[in-house]
Amino acid sequence: MEPDSTSQGERRWMVRVERTVGAVAAYNHRRPALALLLAVVLAAAGGFFARNLRLNANLVDLLPNSFESVQDLHALEQRFGALGWVAVVGEGGNAESLERFANDLSPKLEALPGIRFVEAKRPSAFFRDRALYFLSEDDLKEVSRRLEARIQWEKQRANPLYVDLLDEGPPSLDFSDLEKKYGGSAGQRLSNNEGDYYLDPDARRVVLLAKPDTTSADLGYSRRIIGEVRGLLDAQDLSKYGPDFRVNLTGTFQKKLDQQAQISRDIAVSSAVALALMLLYLLFHFRSALAVGLVLTPVGAGLAWTYGLVGAVYGQVNLLTGFLGAILGGLGIEHGIHLLGRYLHLRGDGESSEQATRESFTHTGGAALVSALVAALTFFVLGTSRFRAFREFGVIAGVGMLVLVAAYVLVLPALLGLTARWRWRPRLAAASPRHSPMGRVLVRHRMLITAVSAVLLAGLLTQVPRVRFDYDFRSLEDQGLPSFVLDREVNRIIGYSQTPVVVLTDTPEQEQAMVHALQETQRAHGKDSTIDFVASLSSLVPADQQAKQAVLQRLSKQLEDVPEERLSPQQREQLASLRREARAQPFTRNDLPASVRQQFQSRQGGTGGFVMVYPSVSLSDGKAVRAMAREVRGVDPEGVQRSPIAGEAMVMADILDMVTHEGPLILGGATLAVLLAMWATLGGLRMALLCLAPTVVSLLALVGLMPLMGAKFNYLNILIVPVLIGTTVDAGVHLLTRLSSPGSDFVAVYSETGRAICGGLLTSAMGFGALFLADHPGLNSIGAVANLGFASNLLIMLVAFPALLLVLSERRQRRRRACRVNENETTVAGTPGSKPATHTS
Structure with missing residues (x-):
């Protein structure tokens, strides 16, 4: 497969870039001490800035402050304090002992600093x-x-x-x-x-609701409050309420801490398992411990630099960026497999270490640079999202991809220079085999393999209409955590949701008007209304009492x-x-029980009030939450200015609206950006389309496979689509770049590059596979969908795409031969004295 002269002309500037990369690599090979010293200094600086990185799993912080739901929530927290409760659940006693426990503990709980009041009755x-x-x-x-x-x-x-x-x-x-x-x-x-009492005699449970003063988003405050409550409970003699009596905690604050702890465990365990799997694969791939170290050292340096930037710019990681170490590690190792594999191949051909380094970084390094630029561009498109989880993921991953390539250019040549000085000569087993049986099979049966692949793809395309989007918000939280399970029991005992939507009002008149308007809306919607009931101080004090x-x-x-x-x-x-x-x-407002008044009063005093809108729908149902947001926000009492409407349902509705709106734009933008970037770097539209083709086909195969595997898209794993566009396109770049070299032999190139492609995709899958090990259902689904996408791409890159290239190449060669024959016949026919040629159609 030879590139035409036009493509060569268009790639001149890229050739200069590749030569520059090769020259820098050769310089670092000659001066390893200077390069490694610079890498160590940068890694130390990265470690310094990353030392205080913390995890923030709060969903509200993932939305921009310009959103109504975020502004309203901040207004509510400033006036009202915490949304949610610390729920103390006593279990295992009879009704009398449960009531006695509630009476004994209630004043002690209320005396704790930071607890505004306690509802026990x-x-x-x-x-x-x-x-x-x-x-x-x-x-x-x-x-x-x-x-x-x-x-x-x-x-x-x-x-x-x-x-x-x-x-x-x-x-x-x-x-x-x-x-x-x-x-x-x-x-x-x-x-x-x-x-x-909040008591269930059958389940032998009683509930006390403690209202903290500050929001649960402040994790330090949440830990302190929960710690104080647990300390108080540990000091109680629970045996006097029954031999089997025990106490558990749930509510917004405990759930937030449990979720935080779970995600931290997921990050630690999943990243460790991913690293172990990558080590084992690299040992299998290179058959050399030193080769494994040569691949991993630049990755470690690049990750240190990247997380140093994260610490300096953001100071924290979120639900998704906490796993970027494993993900970037897998993607970075892919570059190392290609670069070191090419170096070992050249050394096996008798090249010197410096020349092999220059050659590897000129051609394979150029392809790695192109793929890193394309992947980074895709991530940066994802970074345009207003959803902070996606935006930070895109920006950090994009910067990380570029940093990892820079780390390889700086560190790997220096390490190779040191090994050359130490007289290390790679074993032939470490190099890729010259010819693989699969390459010969592809050449021999290219037409059959292409036809079978087309039929399988057509079959998968018939399943695309069956793919579904999971609107269940439980994919954002693990509902199986003990505190989440107990919280549902608490809601059942109380008889209504603990997480109402809150409408802030400034005067009693506004409060009454809002209550009336909400009740009218509820009646107008009838059984389709998402409102269970509306409560405020004005609704608890009926009018016309004298009459x-x-x-x-x-x-x-x-x-x-x-x-x-x-x-x-x-x-x-x-x-x-x-x-x-x-x-x-x-009776008047002042006659209401203190426990009731406190729920509707500002912690700062004043005349402002609250209207609680309790949902009749599950807050885990995304469609129902959006309907509730529309219903409540659609209320517009005459003469009342716009009132802040805050609550978990409003935040969830905004997340869903944003993901639904931005998804097609990000997907289209990522695809267009990748195509333009490859067009510019590879020197032609035809080459760019060919490199992009396996990625597009594998995405279609992924969507077709999902219904068959029982998988669905959700609010988190939808980001995998643009990520796969950026991370799988490099396999096509590496293969086509090598095949486009003059005099390239398909079987030899496939044997070397195919092995590297397989290793690169496997390590990338291992990086995302870390999420598959997570207990968190949303992160778990990201890992599952990502690995399904990588598996599809691997089969297409190793089987279907090479067979298609062979078919296209054979067809192109036939056209060229036909053209040359026609030219020769025309030349002969135009010679004086010759007979005219006869053509048959």
């Missing part, structure tokens, strides 16, 4: 005694009418002269229709009417006339409750 009794005030005046009159009808019926039956000709039954005292009508009110839902009191006073007198002897036990109990409720006095 439901406000059930307060709202139960005042339930009639939450009925409308008309419905109170309906209660009075039903009672009066029953009283008159009873009086008639008590008269011995009364004869019931119609034999009608007693008027019903069933008020279940009114209970159903008002059962969803804020007071009823918050009290839940299931006892005075209602007058009706209740008349009702109270009626209740005294009801003959109890003719009622069933259940009706007598209901009558006693009605008498108690009818005697209740009007």
Whole structure:
């Protein structure tokens, strides 16, 4: 396969770059001490800046501050404090001991510094005694009418002269229709009417909710609060509540710490396993411990430099960038396999160490530079995302790819120079074999292999419409962690979600208007509404209480006339409750239980209030969360300025909207950037398209394989698509660059380059495979999809693509032979005295 003159002309500037890289490598080979000293100084500086790197797994910090949900959340935290609770769960006692535990621990918890208040009891009794005030005046009159009808019926039956000709039954005292009508009110839902404690006697659990003063995003504060609570619990004599009594913690703060600890463990374990696998493979690939050291030393230096930059610029790593060490290590080792493999091959041909170094870095190094530039450009396109996890991943990975190439140019030639001075001569086993059986098979059966590959690809393309996007936000968190499992039980015991959406208001009038508008929206949506109920101080203090009191006073007198002897036990109990409720006095906000008031009051005082919107949908359902965000944000009370609407649901909705919007743009931008970069560096559009073809085909194969493997895209693993574009294109660059050299033999080039491609893709897969070992489901899915993509690319690069190149090359050679024959015939025909040539069509 020979490049045409046009392509050679277009690549002149790239040839100069390659020669420069080769010259720099040769200089470092001659002066190894200077190069290694510079590398050590840079690595030491990198280690210094990276020494205080910390992990931040908080999702809110991954969104830009310009987002509504982030600004509103900061406003809420400033006025209200922490979103969420520290939930203390006592388990293993009977109902009496569980209540005693709640009573004993509640004041001690509230005395801890940083705890604003503790909810140990439901406000059930307060709202139960005042339930009639939450009925409308008309419905109170309906209660009075039903009672009066029953009283008159009873009086008639008590008269011995009364004869019931119609034999009608007693008027019903069933008020279940009114209970159903008002059962969803804020007071009823918050009290839940299931006892005075957050207690489940069947599960033998009781819950205490402690409200910290600061947000759980501050991990140092979260650790201190959880540590203080655990210290208090450890100091208690739990045996007095039962022999099997125990205490566990859950809630937003404990879940955040558990997730942080899990991701830290994932990073440590997965990176260690990935490093071990890479070491084992390199030993198998090169059969030399020294060769393994030659490959890994530049990678270690490059990673030290990269994380030094990360520490200086960001100061922390996030959910994705924490794993970049393993990922960049795998991608960097790929360059080392190609460079050292070429060096060993040239040494086996009798080249001197310096000449082999210059030649390796001129050609293979040039290809490595092209592939690194292309990969970096793809990562930088990903770095344009507003989602901080993607943006930082893209920027750090892009810089890391360039830094790793620089590390190889600086360190590897210097190490090779030292080994040459130490008279190290690589064993022939370390070099790649001259000819592989697979290369001969490809040459012999190129047409059949190409046809079979096309059929398999067509079959996979039929599965593409079946690929699905997983809208379940549980892919962002491990729902199997003990604190997450217990938190769901706490929500069940409480009876509503612990994570409502909060609307901030400035005045009581705005608060009332917002509550009314939200309730109207809920009614308008009917059963499709994502709102469970709306609560605020204004909704907990009913209007028109004086007018209602007058009706209740008349009702109270009626209740005294009801003959109890003719009622069933259940009706007598209901009558006693009605008498108690009818005697209740009007109440104001100040009369509400302290535990209720504290939930709706600013920690800074003032007149500002809060409207709690409790969801009726699961916050792990992405589609439902987006619908809730639209429903709540669509509320616009007349005369009320825009109110901040904060909560986990709003943040999740913004993440999903952003990923959905940016995904196609990033994918298109990455593909275009890669194509333009290769066009510029490889010297022609045809060459660039050929290099990009295996990547595009492997991505299509990946999408087709996912439904068959039961895999789905989600909010995190969707980034694998542009990443695979940048990281798999270098295999095509290396193969085509070598085949384009004058006089290249396909079987020999395939034997050497194919082995390096296989090793490079395997080590890259091992780097991403570190995520496959993670317990975190989102990170795990990234590893699974990435490895499926690398496996597809490996098969295409080693089998389908080389066979296709052979077919295209054979076709091109036939056209050239035909052209030369036609030219010769034309020349002969134009010679004087010759007979005209005969052509058949």
